[in-house]
Amino acid sequence: MLTLSIVKADTGGYVGHSAVHPDMVAEAQRAVDRAIQNGLLIDAQVVTCGDDLSLIMTHRYGRDSHLVHGFAWETFRATTRVAQDLGLYGAGQDLLSDAFSGNLRGLGPGYAEIEFEERPSEPVLCFLADKTEPGAWNLPLYKIFADPFNTPGLVIDAKMHAGFVFEVYDLYEDKRIEFDCPADLYDMLMFIGSPARYVIHSVRSKALSEAAAVTSTQRLSLIAGKYVGKDDPVMVVRCQSGLPSIGEALEPFAFPHTVAGSMRGSHHAPLMPVRLEDATPNRFDGPPRVVGLGFQIKDGKLIGPRDMFADPAFDRARAQANEVMDYLRRHGPFEPHRLPLDELEYTTMPELEKRLADRWSPLPAPAAEQVPAGEAASSVSGLRR
Ligand code: F6R
Ligand code: MG
Ligand code: MG
Numbered sequence: 185m186l187t188l189s190i191v192k193a194d195t196g197g198y199v200g201h202s203a204v205h206p207d208m209v210a211e212a213q214r215a216v217d218r219a220i221q222n223g224l225l226i227d228a229q230v231v232t233c234g235d236d237l238s239l240i241m242t243h244r245y246g247r248d249s250h251l252v253h254g255f256a257w258e259t260f261r262a263t264t265r266v267a268q269d270l271g272l273y274g275a276g277q278d279l280l281s282d283a284f285s286g287n288l289r290g291l292g293p294g295y296a297e298i299e300f301e302e303r304p305s306e307p308v309l310c311f312l313a314d315k316t317e318p319g320a321w322n323l324p325l326y327k328i329f330a331d332p333f334n335t336p337g338l339v340i341d342a343k344m345h346a347g348f349v350f351e352v353y354d355l356y357e358d359k360r361i362e363f364d365c366p367a368d369l370y371d372m373l374m375f376i377g378s379p380a381r382y383v384i385h386s387v388r389s390k391a392l393s394e395a396a397a398v399t400s401t402q403r404l405s406l407i408a409g410k411y412v413g414k415d416d417p418v419m420v421v422r423c424q425s426g427l428p429s430i431g432e433a434l435e436p437f438a439f440p441h442t443v444a445g446s447m448r449g450s451h452h453a454p455l456m457p458v459r460l461e462d463a464t465p466n467r468f469d470g471p472p473r474v475v476g477l478g479f480q481i482k483d484g485k486l487i488g489p490r491d492m493f494a495d496p497a498f499d500r501a502r503a504q505a506n507e508v509m510d511y512l513r514r515h516g517p518f519e520p521h522r523l524p525l526d527e528l529e530y531t532t533m534p535e536l537e538k539r540l541a542d543r544w545s546p547l548p549a550p551a552a553e554q555v556p557a558g559e560a561a562s563s564v565s566g567l568r569r
Pocket of ligand 1: 200274315316445448469
């Protein structure tokens with residue numbers, strides 16, 4: 185079995201939260217080159233999206249491997265040191281703990297890992313997003329694996345016709361459920377339509393009994409019970425030969441759907457599909473970006489990437505994202521541009537509630553009750569007539 189792991193973290197931004205400094209990329213590249221040489225990794229590439237640095241790695245150690253996770257953790261500590269030396273912003277931001285304890289769960293970095301027998305030809309897409317959260321993949325995954333208007337293979341490819349099983353996490357209660365689609369479609373939509381709480385973690389082909397997609401859904405980043413930020417997500421989708429074609433997997437991104445994130449992780453904004461060099465969310469710390477990197481995997485080697493959104497066919501989505509951004513921005517601090525109170529990453533509300541507590545007073549009584557009792561009675565009886 186081969187494992188493809190993407191492990192990602194924001195270990196410092198250049199400038200602000202907009203990108204990663206080239207020296208950090210070079211540091212991570214040196215680390216992965218050493219790990220390939222010493223046999224830990226078969227292959228690896230370092231890619232950035234916004235202020236997030238992703239290690240895309242192939243190896244034989246399976247998911248949640250302490251060796252691979254430990255390597256990623258050390259690499260992020262090294263890029264943090266580079267960020268500190270250069271005074272970059274938020275150095276080590278996503279390393280929430282001082283100590284590594286076997287795997288990355290709960291430590292801050294996000295990861296998506298998928299295990300499979302490599303097929304004679306193995307096309308995969310790695311999607312990386314910045315300034316949003318794992319629920320951002322719900323809508324595209326639904327379209328890719330459950331919507332025949334997006335994916336004709338669901339209707340006309342015999343290996344896809346049986347459908348796909350979606351594994352959904354409840355991030356608030358740390359539990360999971362599987363939906364067998366298409367039979368369970370309507371049940372599933374009730375949940376995944378609320379992507380802040382219910383997030384698709386993986387998708388499996390029923391006909392092939394194989395993993396088809398996985399996302400970096402971990403529990404919310406909590407320190408001491410306080411929510412500390414959106415986890416900019418990554419996703420892997422395996423393609424072709426009974427799985428969605430490359431074009432079916434990219435097609436949902438031709439619609440720049442609205443996601444939570446952008447400025448201060450507290451606004452709805454469109455998810456803009458961009459080429460790698462445009463994955464720099466500069467306007468209003470957004471709009472949130474997604475890049476799609478295509479690889480052919482051969483004997484574990486990553487042949488690629490091809491920059492899949494470097495295609496004029498996605499220009500319209502980018503233009504539409506800019507229009508939607510203009511429209512949403514004009515709402516300023518009003519919902520639905522600003523997230524609802526309980527989803528804000530930054531809030532002053534608890535402090536305001538305390539400070540303004542004694543300035544609140546009950547609403548005035550309804551006007552009718554202020555009228556002397558006798559008069560009120562006659563006007564009511566007047567109405568009856
Ligand atoms: C969103 C994000 C940025 C920051 C914002 C304020 O995910 O990273 O929008 O929230 O730039 O950053 P601080 O609080 O670090 O000044
Ligand atoms: Mg950052
Ligand atoms: Mg980020």
